[in-house]
Amino acid sequence: MTTTPADTRRAEAPVEPGLDLFCDDVLADSMPVFTRLREASPVVHLTRGDLWVITRYEDVRAALGDPETFSSTQVAFNEQMNEVLRGTSLAADPPNHQRLRAVLSENLTPRALRGMRAEMDAKADDLVRELVARGSFDGMEDLAKHFVTSVVMDMIGVQGDVREKMLAWGEAAFNLLGPMNQRAAASFPIAGELFEWTHHQLKTGDLAEGSMGRAVFEAAERGDIAPEGAGMIVHQYIAAGMDTTIAAIGNAVVLFARYPEQFQRLREDRSLVPSAFNEILRFMSPFPVAGRLVTRDTEVAGVRIPGGSQAAVLVGAANRDPRHYEEPETFDITRNPADHVSFGYGIHGCAGQGLARLEAHAILNALATHLKGYTVGDVQHRLNNMTRPFASIEVTSVDPA
Template structure:
């Protein structure tokens, strides 16, 4: 047997019980990021539970186990950190998120506030504005014909509308994307990516902390709506800025990487772009399928609160379990032809935004922006062609592109 899949007994201090496949895959390495699908297949096929020697943590990569862990927050908690750091043993690098890094009942109360502020009704009120901005952006790019689909589309479109909807001032918005990048790098292990991100984070953190204060948010925006819940007694004055902060990181990165993934898919699968052009009502599903197919959020950790059985193996209390969302989204046990991009696929159940009580708070915003942008492309663009080298952006948690040079042609 190769080291990649050995199941020999391990020393008691090594963590993994006898029989759990031990893999030497490092899911936070540049080599892994460059070509992750073969490694993810090995992770899935090794068994329902694996042990990663590099970081001494358990991993689940099959859909059934990932979904089960996500939907059992009492056993697999978030309050001890959704990254490799265990908050019961070490100090978090920033004040923990009262949404992402919290458990019920505290999580239930704050999550309810965010869900009401970002309700389908609230998003319906901004839908026309988002759709008009998407159409204007596509018109502008059609005049240029050639551009970078990451900087000029996937980043430019959300940055043109979401900060306004949130009520942010114009100045300093260049900190938003770097801040989100820092947050998601920090969920990883103490590697170079995490270290560099945190070392550079001070100005981004300072900007975000200031912008989340009540006096800096425009009336009528999502941010002001969150602060208004302090007056209603639903949250405290100290919690309100932290909830705005959660919205800032959750509402941008998922959208930017999701739209980038969708354009990348449509460029590589012209038959799917043709199908979308024939039926623009598929725009929402085309975006969902891109999120399943590329999985902009690749991994998250949970920590066990008690001894639990996973895949026939006993896992003790206080163990970190790494969920491979991207691997689960391509698990052939759950999806037919998982490695193909099909905009007519029934995508419900994918874990690209997570699942259960901690499902991404920005998902409705991401879906609305993704749908309106793909609908605009479907109506106005006949072809998308990749015209140069595609560069990946490296992040411990997020999967996205740094650069995607394309040329588009009008209908």
């Protein structure tokens, strides 16, 4: 191979031979590894899985904003799943992406969501009041999971016994985006059940009158959207919208216990709720790694990545990049980092972020209304290939407001 003068100016990515970005230890505590990779180089080549990791804020945003070079056709870290995802908005590139996303996000626009706010706030307020009255509770089981499943079930228009299944389906959907490790392999049959339920079992008549689920199934019956479109939309609400939002709400509970002075600030000034949620997302990314196919030879910050490579875009590392955020290791709810990349960036930027914000803002308001303070016990992550939820959060020393 000949070398042009331009090639000689390019840097080669440092190579890490042993690191598995999806092993138990990294999933249990990702930030030290993210920090090390980010400070080592803008791009690191992991020979394990042959991954090209993009680590710094500006480069992460640039990669997510350039779908021609960084294609979503390899958004998952295993071939089988990339095959399954073909035809979804998440895994599509322009020009198909726009059409697929339009169908999906029609019910998630600010206008569509506006009508849900009062009910969501009331639901969060009732739940938190009841939990505070108990004196102690599990911030994951009783709060985050309970609230998010209840919101999603109401949206779809279903009740009762699908709750536990929906939680398992939501977890499986994210495990499947990782490499084909034991977690991903075990998740295939569970995710298959979700597909079967949304695409073959759910019928218009099963869904509550007035629910969004019923509206999309009726739209499919009328021929306003493709016949399989209704099942696909419901599928996405569960697959993309549950484990991420559950993780984010759990993170809020833990962060406000670790930084009680920040919780007091929130209690004193509720206009900080949106800023606080942005900071929670910046500080702890619920979905910290996005997959992409590198379609052609390219350079990131002067470092070469060969065409055909699998990229891992580390939004979780970018959100704490000191080149972009001042004192990134400080949790400060007044900084309002609206440009964090926890919802991704560019054409694939989270289609459900309006809903996620509505849910989280309702919970933050309810916590600030009903609590003066609280403590949490030791927390461990529930290991998932792609999301970073806590397994459980023991909330005690509840001091009612």
